[in-house]
Amino acid sequence: MRNKILLGTMLAGVLSAGYALTFAAPSADAGAPKNLQVYPKNTDKKALKKDMKAINKALDVNCDFCHDMSAFEKDTDMKKQARSMMKMMRSANATLKKNGFKGRVSCNTCHRGSKIPKK
Template sequence: MKRVTFCAVIAAFLACASLPLIAQDTPPPQQQRRPMPAPTNLQVLPKDISTQDLMKMMFGFTGALGVKCSFCHEINEQTHQPNFAADTKPDKKIARTMIAMVQDINSKYMTQISDPDATPEMKTVTCGTCHRGNTMPAPFVPKPEEHQGGGGQKPQ
């Protein structure tokens, strides 16, 4: 039940997100759709971000960390309605720092790398670059044999 309601909300978001595209060549749909509320609590992302770009990013987060929206966003236990603007979940706050970090990495540092062979995707750090489907990036421990003859550090 909880999941059904939540999915319906997400479906509504997606429907709203695609409305501007549809609106260009079709008359407004007959059924009343509640307009997507404008974000009220963006502190890191641009305040005028389009619904479409915001949702694309949010779905990117769920994929990169292997989570649902509720990992970062509060859902009312009684009504099962999400409150996306609320800052009650600690992971939403961590995510803000992570967004700012990724913006800095790309704008300040990746722009200094002029590798003609690298495609734009290759030189763009995303949440997935580190997280790879996990909430906590897995520590990388090189296999001991990879060091043989490589002159690297001895495994501890």
């Protein structure tokens, strides 16, 4: 549980600080992400994977819940929903920050190990 919170916080950090990762050198290698619309385009592959693993934990799913495993850049319906969640979370975190709150929400704040958050 504690571990989940930690991972969730890390994810919130990446998405809310927004662009905390832009210091990473833009990578031009073949394995670089091709279709990032929420994360900065030049997000480091390793950092992205770490966040993706945190998402797996928060929803208790595997990568294939959202991805076509032979083409991670391809947008599936579930990936699009996840992307809209990322945007919602980013705006919630921006609002929290703007209003002086220190806490941030992560996927795990709501999901806590479920695809659909329990009431």
